[in-house]
Amino acid sequence: MHRLFWRPLSTAVAALAALAGALPAAAAPLVDRPILIAHRGASGYLPEHTMEAYRLAVSMGADFIEPDLFLTADGVAVARHDRNLNATTNAGSVNIDSLSWAQVQALEARSRGTTGYATPGGSPYYDGSELFRVPSFVEVLDYVHGLYQDSGRIVGVYPEVKTISGNASYNLAIADAMLAALNDPRYDGFFDGSRGNVFLQSFDQSVVQYLNTRTELPLVFLTSCPGTAAAAATVRSFADGIGVSSAGASQACIDRAHDAGLLVHVYTLTDVASQYELYYGRGVDGIFGNHPDVGVGVRDALFPSTPVPEPASWALFAAGATGLAAWRRRRAA
Ligand code: G3P
Numbered sequence: 258m259h260r261l262f263w264r265p266l267s268t269a270v271a272a273l274a275a276l277a278g279a280l281p282a283a284a285a286p287l288v289d290r291p292i293l294i295a296h297r298g299a300s301g302y303l304p305e306h307t308m309e310a311y312r313l314a315v316s317m318g319a320d321f322i323e324p325d326l327f328l329t330a331d332g333v334a335v336a337r338h339d340r341n342l343n344a345t346t347n348a349g350s351v352n353i354d355s356l357s358w359a360q361v362q363a364l365e366a367r368s369r370g371t372t373g374y375a376t377p378g379g380s381p382y383y384d385g386s387e388l389f390r391v392p393s394f395v396e397v398l399d400y401v402h403g404l405y406q407d408s409g410r411i412v413g414v415y416p417e418v419k420t421i422s423g424n425a426s427y428n429l430a431i432a433d434a435m436l437a438a439l440n441d442p443r444y445d446g447f448f449d450g451s452r453g454n455v456f457l458q459s460f461d462q463s464v465v466q467y468l469n470t471r472t473e474l475p476l477v478f479l480t481s482c483p484g485t486a487a488a489a490a491t492v493r494s495f496a497d498g499i500g501v502s503s504a505g506a507s508q509a510c511i512d513r514a515h516d517a518g519l520l521v522h523v524y525t526l527t528d529v530a531s532q533y534e535l536y537y538g539r540g541v542d543g544i545f546g547n548h549p550d551v552g553v554g555v556r557d558a559l560f561p562s563t564p565v566p567e568p569a570s571w572a573l574f575a576a577g578a579t580g581l582a583a584w585r586r587r588r589a590a
Contacts, residue, residue, distance in 0.1 A: 287320050287413050288453040290560035292543040293552040294415050295319035296525050297338060301547035302375050302382045304368040305345060306336040307389040310375075311397060313382060315404065318553040321413035321456070323545065324397050326431050333358035334394035334434040340421060344369045346391060354427065358393065366391050373527040373547050394438050401454075402444050413454035414439075417479075418468075420461045428464055436472055450474045456522075458500055469495045477522060482510035489517035498542065500524055503532070508539050515540070530555050 298310025299317060311322045324336035335353065342348035347365040348356070366389040368375040377385025394416065401412050416435050420428040439448040439455065448455050450473060458477040459465050465478045479500040483489035492499060498520030501510065506523045514521045524545035526532045533555035536544055546552035 292320040294321040294545045295549045296545040302380045314549045317549040319549040321415040323415040325417045327353045329358045331357045415456045418459040493517045
């Protein structure tokens, strides 16, 4: 069972913040308000699952970027949504698990161009002449970690274990590769979950249950909304949250999941601000959006940011708050 640490932590930090009256500006941890997850990057503006789409999402203020993961034939975790590469690369109709990482690196990534996704010329961010590549998961982690090292900004990663039907060993190998990458000592614990900057997800219940035996990182099961309290409790026994389609995210669904202790993240919105208003208004904990600027704009308007100190500052901050309280007691005496 995982602990939903960010809620009580957020409450405690907010209480201290109120007591102190002012806080040092710091990289905002992803725990104090509902999140905006850039769905496949800023996929409404640039080809999905490219470094350019992730970078654009970050520049637009997204809290998390979301790489979907498959393994190449030689076991490299790469960011693709579809097993077949036809819709989003120049490879033609070929499965990604049949190619080596070297072969994947030579591909050109493209937008699928369907409704809600980028089209060259239909996006202000590219015209179709640019060359995009397929990134590995490690490239994504290196980028996020480097961003933190260079600027102090914490951007979360929300990888999804994709699956091949009937090939459990392959599916679990993706999960293993994902965890190995997150645990790489090069990152010095940056992805250990203590910053609230990692969620792991899958549509496959057996994968989520497997992850539950392998990691304490928060897990999100992509599923239809549990129809009863008992069903929600069952999900809560192996996951921390549910990812549900917006069409199924009724107020009753959200409330039932919350009552069971589950986070609720909704997918997938595009560029319609009123849709973000609707679901944030229903109390969801996060929204996957293809147009992060629209989602972040709504989220920020509804839930203004509260500067929160970095973990290393908490002890100093608590000491300051304690001193302030003692000073007030002395004045009142
Ligand atoms: O992961 C949440 C949402 O992205 C699920 O949809 O099809 O993009 O993986 P899909």
